Every structure is written in structure tokens, then in C-alpha cells.
Amino acid sequence: MKFLRILTIVASAHLPLVPLQAEELEMTLPDGFKVEKLYQVPKKEQGSWVSMAWDPQGRLITSDQYGGLFRVTLKPFKVEPLKVKMGGAQGLLWFKDALYVSVASNAVVECGVYKLTDSTGDGELDKVELFTKLRQGGEHGPHALVPSPDGKWIYLACGNHSPLPKQVDFFYGTDSWGEDHLLPRQPDARGHARTMKAPGGWIVRFTPDGKKWELVSNGYRNAYDMAFNEHGELIAYDSDMEWDFGTPWYRPTRIAHVTSGSEFGWRNGTGKWPDYYLDSVPGIVDIGPGSPTGVVAGLGTKFPARYQRAIFAMDWTFATIYAIHMKPDGATYKAEKEEFLTSTGLPLTDAVVGPDGAIYFMAGGRRVDSALYRITYEGNEDVSPIKPTPVPEDFALRHKLEKMHAGSGDLAVIWPNLGHDDRAIRYAARIALEHLPYADWFGKVAAEKDTRTLCQLAVAVARHGSKEDAHAVLAQLATVDFSKLSTDVKLELLRAEALIMARHEKGSVDLVAQLDAHYPDSDDNVNRELCRVLSYLQSPTVVGKTLKMMAVEKKQTPPDWALLASRNPKYGTDVIGMLNNLPSLQDMHYAYCLRVVKTPWTKEQRKQYFTWFSQAAKKSGGQSYKGFIKNIRKSALENATEEERKMIASWKLGEVNNPFADLPPVKGPGRNWRVPAVSNLKGLDKADIVNGERMFRASLCAACHSVKGQGGGAGPDLSHAAGRFKLADFAEAIVEPHKVISDQYEFSLIRKRDGSFLTGKILDEKDAVLIVANNAFDFSKTVEVAEVDVKSITPSPVSPMPPGLINRLNEQELKDLMAYLLSLK
Missing domain, CATH: 2.30.30 (SH3 type barrels.)
Structure with missing residues (x-):
């Protein structure tokens, strides 16, 4: 890897082109690669760019997140607005003779998918067709548009704030969605996506004429972009819910192999499914915290072979382009991530492969400064076009089963593969089974002896069968000898049993007799599911056994991405400090489950349990972490007796901190600060960052914003804000908070x-x-x-953040504050 100091002359937006001053920026790339800055987007005239596509003439069409479309001609360089009324796009695709536009904001036109064509032949797009309206989802609405390798379909990715289009008339997975939680779900403590239920974020495909729409995959939080790899397999990059950090339901950003009918298990609040649920599909590699944006395949680049085979995934928050290197693993992939390009102050948004074999990418979004760049390879390695590697046999079997998702399946092929050793094949077989008439296969369930097959059948029956049928299968599952199962099959059995009870109640089946003797298990995940099921069943021993495990001090085992963070200076001491103060995720899961257990509890057990909440509240986490702790505690109190509640109250545990207490003093005198004055502050390199942190608290910033896991949760986490925002951006956000309100934080x-x-x-x-x-x-x-x-x-058009919070500060105190904010990288 090497540092590149980018010195490029940037062109002005005003015509004729006027050179601006050279701009310096450091990026890290592998040896042999070069990055050039092609254009600095003038914010006032052209906004902040978030998506782009090539037109047939080799020009780029770009979109301002809140404004219109622009055409970029590279030789000679020229930028001009398109005349057509269209914008607010977060997905662009030029396909055959039309520009397809995915509009996520109603700033210019209604939210939805459009087809733009040139009806007069004058080279200007003028005809606008609305293919489908979508509920405005903003940054969690409609995103990327990608053509299928055979050119017959266009794929659309959409986040979890926009319901499925009404035009969808076929489902490759199931249309029998459910939240499928055995225990009552806690919504996000700050209200995010509280009304959004399954299927969550989704990927559909439609024909270029817009007449046929099919759901391919669902259960995402907010997959912004996707790309087809050398095998024609679709790969997407899904986002995390960063407010969940420090909880057992936190799921890092991850790369998803988008198979037919796949369900990735996003549910709001505490309801996100763990990867091991047999009715979901896991990611192929976890990336870590971040904000996924553009995804592009290395196919067509003039790069070394390993990069032509890679998928490039962009992170807006951490200014990183990851190269995802995949290897077949059974019927899917295992993958490794490489930090291909890293920088600071570079909020990445989209990327495309150019006709010249380079990767063109943009930075921008949320009205921050935007720019266009190009990556080329000038090293000595061979850049000849690659030939696809052979597709493994297990891929072929999965494809065979996936063809049956259209409803014409062969039961003789499907049934034996329900118990296949490969998880992806088991999943594909079960989806194929669910597309067959229920009466064609349910009669065979009672005779099934293989536990793994029976678990898959239980999922299908839970979704499509009657209450009586489901209880019959639950009775079968209850006869399985738990002690003889492998860890994987234990997890499948527990999920299958939980799913039936979640949809059809437990009936008269006594699972306590089957499971209680095997709790605790040697595996943490098995213990999580045993605790969940036994708490639901009100096992008389689950409280004592679980509290005994919670009393044992645990050494946290950080995930792989956290270990990477500890070795990488770019993540900073703030991330490492938060990682060192995380709660025990296992204990938090136990506390979450035990809240529903009503009896029996001893006084000592109640005191240990509620003391845990007081200790957990002192730990670090995302913006919803402390709210979750409070809400779980509240739920537990609701399930206690009146006598117990009085006893617990007498212990005076869990006092709430006052955000206005012990505020640092301010010297002043202040003034009525305006954006230009704040943007032009000088001498920040000599400011007192320590005092800046005090001013952060004195100005009530910490009451709503968290840093290093500490602070309020009403506004964005600022731990890495300087990685994407400059002084002028901070000035505008503080002085004019109503100007840009992210849909995640709006009231x-x-x-x-x-x-x-x-x-x-x-x-x-x-x-x-x-x-x-x-x-x-x-x-x-x-x-x-x-x-x-x-x-x-x-x-609400008014930001929950009040203006004027910095007006008490004198100039030096404001310099200290801004220097502190700019240190948060």
C-alpha cells in the first residue's frame, strides 16, 4: 500500500472553464494504482452528487441528492444541467435507449422509478414515464438500478422505509412474512423505523418496459447498491443499524450474496434475526460499522486479475473503498475484505467502471462538498480481461433448485436436499418446497426421521399450514434427543420450534421436558436460544441457571472488524475506547429474555437482575443503547408483582443522569454567530482541543450527540464526523440546523x-x-x-436541534470547539 498525495487542477462549474487552485488530498491505494481528481462540484449551482451512470456517448449522467441531473463530458471537460424535470435520484442506469432513474426524495418529482427517453431525436431526454410510485424513503428509500447479465431485467435495491411496489406480482421467496419473534420485540429506543415490518429492505427486478415486477430478496436494512460478479451472482452491501452498537442484535455492515428468495432477517428494534436462523441467509463477510453506498464489480477494469474478480464496496462514513475477494464455498461464497482505498474527509457515494477500464467514483451527499475522481492502474501486472472461473457443482445444484422457485418443482429432487450438508442448498430446497401446493407434500412430514429435514419442513408448515398441522410438527420436534445433535442442528431445532410457537402458540406440547435438562449448553449461541425458548415457556429453572451464568465475569471477544480497528490508527482512540467499555452481549441477551419470566424469583435473584441494569447503563454503546437498557428494565418491572416493584424501588437502582447537570462554565462574551464567520475561523491548529471538549458539553452538544459512546442519542453520533465533514459543513449544521435534516433524526x-x-x-x-x-x-x-x-x-420542517447553541461562546472558545469537532476522525 502507498500514500498518494493528490494534486490536481480542478475545473470550475461556470463556463467557460476556469482553473481553480490546486487541492491537496491524501489517499492510500495498493502499489501501482493512481487516483486523480477530475472535478470539484460547485455546491451552490450543482449540489452534492450521489449517483451516476454512463450514457451511450461515453458521458456521465450525475444526480444531486436534493436537486437535478447533470451531464459530464470528459473531453473536452464540460458539465451541464439536463433540461428534463428530474432529480433527487439515488440510482441511475442507462439501459439500451433510456435512462432509468430511482428517485428517493420528492424535492423535484415524486418518489419512485422513472424511465426517461428522447422522443424527438434531438439528443435531449424529454419524455418521462413513471413506472412505479414509492413511499418517500429518503436515504432508506429507492436506490441503485442494475441490469441483469442477460439484459432481460433491471434490478432495484430499496431500503427499509419504502414498502414494496404494488406492481410486484411474483415472489421468489415467500409472501407469508412475519416478524417471527418468540418474545415481545422492543422497538428502537429512539423510534427509528418503528412502523416498518417485514419484508424490510428489498431487491426487486422488473422488465425494461415496466410490465412485470418480481421480488428477488428481502430482509435488508438499507442495501444502497449491488453488482453482478464474474459468475453472474448478485452481490449487495447492506448497512448496519449503528444505534444498536453494544447490543446483541447489532449487525455490522456486511456483504450479501443475493440468492433467489433470500431473506436476510432485518426487523426493527431488537427484532433483527441472528445469522444462524435457518429461515434466513447470512452475509458472506462482515465489514463493521459504516454507511454503505456505491458497489461496482471489477469486471471491465484494466486492473490486475484479482481486482477484476473483486467487488468494490464504498463506505461513506469511513471514506473507504473495500475490495471484496470471494471464493466459492459450497453453494455460496466466503469472502475477505481489503481496504483498497482509504482517506479522510471523503464521503464516498457512487462508482462506475469507465469505457477506458478505470473506476470513476464520487464523494458527496447530505449537501457536503462533492467531487469526481478516477482510479487507474499503472503498475506492471497483467491487466488482460479475465476468464470466469468454473462454477462449482454445489452452485449448479442450488441453481437447479432455484429454477423451481417459479413453482414447477420436482418433489423427488427437493425432498432429499432439505437435509443437505450445505446450508444454501437446504435453503433453496425449502423455498422450492414452499412454492409447491401444500397438499402435495404435507402428508410426508409425519414419516420424516431426519432432524435437519424436519426442521426445514417445520418452517414451511409454520408459514403455510394450519394451527393443528403446526402443533403436530412441534410434537414431532419435541421427541428429538437434543443431546445427540451437533451445535448447528441444535440451533436449527430451537429456531424451528420457536417459529411454530411464534406463529401458532405452544399448544399442549411440553418442550421444557426436552430442553431444560440441556441448559446451559457449551455453546453461547445455543444458550441464547435455549434461554429465549425456556423464558417463553416460563421454565421454573431458567432464572436461576441464567443468573448463575450472568454472575460469571466475561472477557469480551471483539468481532474481527474490532480487532482490525485496534490495529488501524484511522479508527482512532474513540472507537477503541468504546470497544473496551462494551457490555457483555451474552448477558444483555439473557437480561432481555428474563424480562418476560414472571415467577418464581427470589429476592436475591431480583436484586442481582436489576443491579445488572445499573451496571449496564454505565457501559458504552450506540445512540439507542441506554434507551434499550431502560426499556428492557421497564418491561421487566411490568412483569413483576406489585410487591416486587415496591421492593425494587426501595433499592434506588438505575437513577437517570441529568444532561444539564455539572455543565462546564463558559467565559464569553458571546455573539450572534453566522455561517460565514464560523466557516472562516483561523488558527484552529493552535486551538485547545481539551477545552473544545468542555465547550462541546457546555453548549449542550453532548446532550444530543454521542462521542466515544458517551452522550445523548437525539442527534447523529459524531465520533467520526470529521472523516466526512469540513469546517464549513459543521458551521452550517450548527448555525442553520433546519437546512438539512436527515430522515433518521427528524421529528x-x-x-x-x-x-x-x-x-x-x-x-x-x-x-x-x-x-x-x-x-x-x-x-x-x-x-x-x-x-x-x-x-x-x-x-417536521424544524430540526429538533435548536439554533444559537454556540452564541454564548467567545471566539477562542468557538475555535476550541470547532477544533475538537475536526479532531473526531
């Missing part, structure tokens, strides 16, 4: 039928009542609004 404007209104964050809804936090500094302060009294709910 809702609730208009009531009596003419009054309420502004706040909707955290939950129970029994037709909305739970609304109306204090940005303290989400524990809530009011209740009956849904019947609500006339409308719309995004």
Missing part, C-alpha cells in the same frame, strides 16, 4: 383533529396510542396521543 409534526399539534419523535405505538418524545434532550420524557385523535403525521 414528526402530529396534527390533531381538534386543531392542535404536537412536534416530537414517535417512539412506539401500543394499543392504538402513540408514544411521543417531545424533548430532544431527554427521550424518557414522553406524552401519549390516541391514534383516533390524529389527523395527519408529516415530517
Whole structure:
């Protein structure tokens, strides 16, 4: 790897082109690679670019996140706005004779998918066809558009804030979705995606004429982009829910192999499925915390062979392009990630392979400074086009089963593969079975002796069978000798049993007799599922056994990406400090399960359990971490007796910290700060960062924003903010917070039928009542609004962050604060 100092002359947006001053930027790339900055996007005239595509003339079409479309001609260099009324796009694709546009924001036109064509032959796009309307999802709405290798389909990725298009008329997986939680789910403690249920984020494909729509895959949080690799397999990059960090349901950003009918298990709040659930598909490599954006295959590049075979995945937060190197592993892949390009202050958004074999990429988004770059290879390795590696036999078998997802399956082929050693084949076989008429196969279930096959059948019966059929299969599962199973099959059995009970209740089947004697197990994941099932069943021994395990001090085993962070200076001491103060994820899962157990509890057990919450509240986590702790504790109190609640209250555990207590003093005198004055502050390199951290708290920033796992949760985590924001961006965000409000942090404007209104964050809804936090500094302060009294709910145009928070600071104190913010890389 080597550092490249990028010195390029950037062209102005105004025509004729006027050279601007040289700009210096450091990036790290493998030896032999070169990166050039081609264009600095003038924010005022052209916004902040987030997507792009090549047109047939070799020009780039680009989109401002909140504005229109632009055409970029490289030789001679020229940028011009398109005349057609279109924009707010987060996905562009020029396919055959049309530009397909995926609009995520209603800033220019309605949210949805459009087809743009040139009806007059004058070279200008003028005809606009709306293929499908979508509910506005913003940054979690419609994203990338990708053509299939055979040219018959266009694939669309969409995040978890936009329901499926009404035009979808075929489902390669199931249309019998469920949240499928055995224990009551806790919604996100800060209200994120509280109303969004399965199928979550999704990938569909449609014909270029827009007449046929099919659901290919679902269960994503927010897969922004995807690409087909050398084998014609679709690869996507799904996002994490960073607010979950420090909880057992946190799932890092990950690379997904998008197989037919795949379900990746996103559910809101605590409900995200673990990778080992047999009715879901795991990722092929975890990346870690971040914000996935552009994905592009190395096919067509003039790069060395290993990079032509790679998938390049971009991270907006950490300014990194990962090269994902995949190797076949059974019927799917195992993968390794390489940090191909790294930098700071480079919020990556999209990438495409150019006709010249280079990769062109952009930085921008959320109205930050935007630019266009090009990566080329100038080393000595061979860059001849690769030939695809042979497809393994297991891939061929999976493909054979996936063809049966269209509904014309052969039971003689499907049934033996339900118990196949390869998980991807078992999954494909079960989906094929679910597409057959239920009556054609249910009669064979009672005679099945293989546990692994029976578990797959249980999933299919839970989804499509009656309550009586499901209970019959549950009775079969209850006869399995748990002690003779491998760890993998134990997990499959426990999930199969839990799924039936989640959908059809437990009935008269006594699973405690089957499972209680085997708890605890030697495997942590098996213990998680045993605790879940036994807590649901109100086992009389689950409390004592679980608390005994919670009493044992645990040494945290960080995930692979955390170990990488500990060796990589770019992640900084803030990340490492937070990793060192994480709670025991195993114990948090146990506490989450035990909240539903009503009896028997001894006084000592209650005290140990509720003392755990007080200790966990002192640990670090994402922005929803402490809210989850509080809500789980609240749920546990609701399941305690009145006498127990009085006893627990007398212990005075879990006092809530006051965000306004012990604020550092401010010297002042302040002034009415404006954006230009803050943007032009000088001498920040000599500012006092330690005092800047004090001013961060004094100005109430810490009441809403967290750094290093400490602080409030109403606003974005700022631990890595300087990796993507510059001084001018911070100035605008602080002085004019209403100008850009991310949909993740916006409040809702609730208009009531009596003419009054309420502004706040909707955290939950129970029994037709909305739970609304109306204090940005303290989400524990809530009011209740009956849904019947609500006339409308719309995004509030006013940011929950009040302006003027820095107006108490003098110039030096403000310099210290801004220097502190710019140190958070």
C-alpha cells in the first residue's frame, strides 16, 4: 500500500472553464494504482452528487441528492444541467435507449422509478414515464438500478422505509412474512423505523418496459447498491443499524450474496434475526460499522486479475473503498475484505467502471462538498480481461433448485436436499418446497426421521399450514434427543420450534421436558436460544441457571472488524475506547429474555437482575443503547408483582443522569454567530482541543450527540464526523440546523383533529396510542396521543436541534470547539 498525495487542477462549474487552485488530498491505494481528481462540484449551482451512470456517448449522467441531473463530458471537460424535470435520484442506469432513474426524495418529482427517453431525436431526454410510485424513503428509500447479465431485467435495491411496489406480482421467496419473534420485540429506543415490518429492505427486478415486477430478496436494512460478479451472482452491501452498537442484535455492515428468495432477517428494534436462523441467509463477510453506498464489480477494469474478480464496496462514513475477494464455498461464497482505498474527509457515494477500464467514483451527499475522481492502474501486472472461473457443482445444484422457485418443482429432487450438508442448498430446497401446493407434500412430514429435514419442513408448515398441522410438527420436534445433535442442528431445532410457537402458540406440547435438562449448553449461541425458548415457556429453572451464568465475569471477544480497528490508527482512540467499555452481549441477551419470566424469583435473584441494569447503563454503546437498557428494565418491572416493584424501588437502582447537570462554565462574551464567520475561523491548529471538549458539553452538544459512546442519542453520533465533514459543513449544521435534516433524526409534526399539534419523535405505538418524545434532550420524557385523535403525521420542517447553541461562546472558545469537532476522525 502507498500514500498518494493528490494534486490536481480542478475545473470550475461556470463556463467557460476556469482553473481553480490546486487541492491537496491524501489517499492510500495498493502499489501501482493512481487516483486523480477530475472535478470539484460547485455546491451552490450543482449540489452534492450521489449517483451516476454512463450514457451511450461515453458521458456521465450525475444526480444531486436534493436537486437535478447533470451531464459530464470528459473531453473536452464540460458539465451541464439536463433540461428534463428530474432529480433527487439515488440510482441511475442507462439501459439500451433510456435512462432509468430511482428517485428517493420528492424535492423535484415524486418518489419512485422513472424511465426517461428522447422522443424527438434531438439528443435531449424529454419524455418521462413513471413506472412505479414509492413511499418517500429518503436515504432508506429507492436506490441503485442494475441490469441483469442477460439484459432481460433491471434490478432495484430499496431500503427499509419504502414498502414494496404494488406492481410486484411474483415472489421468489415467500409472501407469508412475519416478524417471527418468540418474545415481545422492543422497538428502537429512539423510534427509528418503528412502523416498518417485514419484508424490510428489498431487491426487486422488473422488465425494461415496466410490465412485470418480481421480488428477488428481502430482509435488508438499507442495501444502497449491488453488482453482478464474474459468475453472474448478485452481490449487495447492506448497512448496519449503528444505534444498536453494544447490543446483541447489532449487525455490522456486511456483504450479501443475493440468492433467489433470500431473506436476510432485518426487523426493527431488537427484532433483527441472528445469522444462524435457518429461515434466513447470512452475509458472506462482515465489514463493521459504516454507511454503505456505491458497489461496482471489477469486471471491465484494466486492473490486475484479482481486482477484476473483486467487488468494490464504498463506505461513506469511513471514506473507504473495500475490495471484496470471494471464493466459492459450497453453494455460496466466503469472502475477505481489503481496504483498497482509504482517506479522510471523503464521503464516498457512487462508482462506475469507465469505457477506458478505470473506476470513476464520487464523494458527496447530505449537501457536503462533492467531487469526481478516477482510479487507474499503472503498475506492471497483467491487466488482460479475465476468464470466469468454473462454477462449482454445489452452485449448479442450488441453481437447479432455484429454477423451481417459479413453482414447477420436482418433489423427488427437493425432498432429499432439505437435509443437505450445505446450508444454501437446504435453503433453496425449502423455498422450492414452499412454492409447491401444500397438499402435495404435507402428508410426508409425519414419516420424516431426519432432524435437519424436519426442521426445514417445520418452517414451511409454520408459514403455510394450519394451527393443528403446526402443533403436530412441534410434537414431532419435541421427541428429538437434543443431546445427540451437533451445535448447528441444535440451533436449527430451537429456531424451528420457536417459529411454530411464534406463529401458532405452544399448544399442549411440553418442550421444557426436552430442553431444560440441556441448559446451559457449551455453546453461547445455543444458550441464547435455549434461554429465549425456556423464558417463553416460563421454565421454573431458567432464572436461576441464567443468573448463575450472568454472575460469571466475561472477557469480551471483539468481532474481527474490532480487532482490525485496534490495529488501524484511522479508527482512532474513540472507537477503541468504546470497544473496551462494551457490555457483555451474552448477558444483555439473557437480561432481555428474563424480562418476560414472571415467577418464581427470589429476592436475591431480583436484586442481582436489576443491579445488572445499573451496571449496564454505565457501559458504552450506540445512540439507542441506554434507551434499550431502560426499556428492557421497564418491561421487566411490568412483569413483576406489585410487591416486587415496591421492593425494587426501595433499592434506588438505575437513577437517570441529568444532561444539564455539572455543565462546564463558559467565559464569553458571546455573539450572534453566522455561517460565514464560523466557516472562516483561523488558527484552529493552535486551538485547545481539551477545552473544545468542555465547550462541546457546555453548549449542550453532548446532550444530543454521542462521542466515544458517551452522550445523548437525539442527534447523529459524531465520533467520526470529521472523516466526512469540513469546517464549513459543521458551521452550517450548527448555525442553520433546519437546512438539512436527515430522515433518521427528524421529528414528526402530529396534527390533531381538534386543531392542535404536537412536534416530537414517535417512539412506539401500543394499543392504538402513540408514544411521543417531545424533548430532544431527554427521550424518557414522553406524552401519549390516541391514534383516533390524529389527523395527519408529516415530517417536521424544524430540526429538533435548536439554533444559537454556540452564541454564548467567545471566539477562542468557538475555535476550541470547532477544533475538537475536526479532531473526531
